[in-house]
Every structure is written in C-alpha cells, then in structure tokens.
C-alpha cells in the first residue's frame with residue numbers, strides 16, 4: 001500500500017477552505033515538490049500529512065492504516081516547519097531531544113546519532129555540538145533544525161520552504177542533506193519550494209497547488225477548472 005493515502009479531505013480556517021483533496025497517494029521513497037503561490041495551501045498540506053494539524057474532515061492513511069494526528073505513527077514522520085524553533089539549549093541538546101523522547105538514553109548511542117546528524121547537515125560536531133542556540137547564524141539554525149529531524153532517521157520528511165530564508169551556502173548544504181537522507185533510508189520527501197533550479201536537479205514529481213486544489217499532473221494543471 002502507499003505510504004500516504006488521503007481521501008475526501010477538506011481543511012478550513014473559519015469559513016475559508018484552505019485545502020480540498022478528493023484523493024491522492026504518495027508512494028514510499030518518492031520525492032514530491034509542492035509548487036504554488038503563497039497562500040495556495042502547501043503548508044496546510046504538510047501540517048496535515050505531518051499529523052500536527054487535524055483536518056476539518058477526511059481521512060489519512062499511513063501504510064494502509066488510519067493515521068490520527070499526534071498519534072504514535074507521527075514519530076515516523078518529521079516536519080520541518082517554515083519557521084522552526086530551537087530549544088534554548090546548545091546544539092547537542094537540541095538534536096538529542098527527539099532521540100531522548102524516543103527512549104534512546106545510552107550516552108554513546110546518543111552521541112553517535114547526534115554527531116552523524118550534524119555531519120549530514122555540514123556542521124562539524126567538534127565545532128558546533130556545545131554551541132548555544134543564540135550563537136548560531138540563520139543558516140546554521142536552519143541546519144540544526146534539520147539535523148534534529150534527520151537524527152530520527154524519519155520514514156517521511158516534510159519540508160516547508162527549507163531554503164527560503166537562508167544564505168546560499170546553507171541552502172546548498174540543506175539540499176545535500178535531504179538527498180543524503182533519501183539515499184540512506186529511502187525516506188519519502190515532500191518539499192514546498194520555489195527553488196526551481198534545485199528541483200530540476202532532483203528526481204521528483206511535481207504537484208502544483210493552487211487555491212487549495214492539488215494538480216498531480218501537468219495537463220490538469222494547465223487546463224485546470226479554475227480558469
């Protein structure tokens with residue numbers, strides 16, 4: 001079965017419908033780019049698939065089973081929100097936090113996993129592990145936030161404009177880290193992004209999102225019903 005199946009989903013904020021999906025599926029290991037203007041519904045979709053927002057109505061299945069928001073299965077899914085925040089602790093504690101919640105307490109194993117995640121995002125553990133959250137640049141903060149997710153070796157990685165507000169150097173390292181995760185664990189990746197040059201380099205599907213509607217193939221997008 002697909003890793004995600006969404007049926008008859010509607011999500012509204014007040015009277016406004018932000019997202020309407022009759023049916024869609026995501027297969028294990030796919031990379032899907034979500035493309036569309038601001039306000040189209042990209043973040044809403046990512047939050048719903050990330051099981052951190054309960055849809056107004058509709059069903060989500062994860063590997064064929066109903067997936068409830070904030071339930072155990074959400075641990076297999078990592079969402080990097082548009083504005084991630086770090087704990088007011090050092091880099092090591094930030095990256096270790098999710099692992100500790102998952103009951104990984106062995107100091108040696110914790111250290112290995114944290115260091116590996118930092119290396120994935122191009123942060124030298126020797127230089128960064130003990131650095132406090134306030135001593136990081138914007139790009140470093142975003143890479144630590146990504147490392148927090150990668151440390152969990154997620155089955156699904158949901159990225160909300162991960163490179164939109166960082167310098168080109170950090171953006172390059174973020175892109176590299178996402179592809180490494182995909183190659184290491186066959187992680188399924190959904191990325192909302194306007195970085196078309198990057199998307200051209202990555203084997204992926206593109207879903208166009210427009211006014212809360214998702215178009216999973218080009219022809220429907222070009223000749224869509226809103227015209």
Ligand code: ADP
Nearest residue numbers: 013014018036037038039040041042043044045
């Ligand atoms: P995108 O990520 O594509 O920019 P969003 O999913 O953030 O789009 O937003 C989809 C629509 O839902 C927009 O019209 C937005 O204004 C609205 N919206 C999003 N979040 C909220 C919220 N918390 N309260 C009210 N409206 C919201």
Ligand code: ADP
Nearest residue numbers: 128131132133134135136137138139140141167
């Ligand atoms: P930007 O403003 O470009 O986001 P900063 O000026 O905050 O970045 O930081 C520039 C560099 O200096 C970054 O690599 C950051 O990690 C480092 N840095 C900033 N503050 C400290 C500090 N207190 N201790 C060690 N390194 C720091």
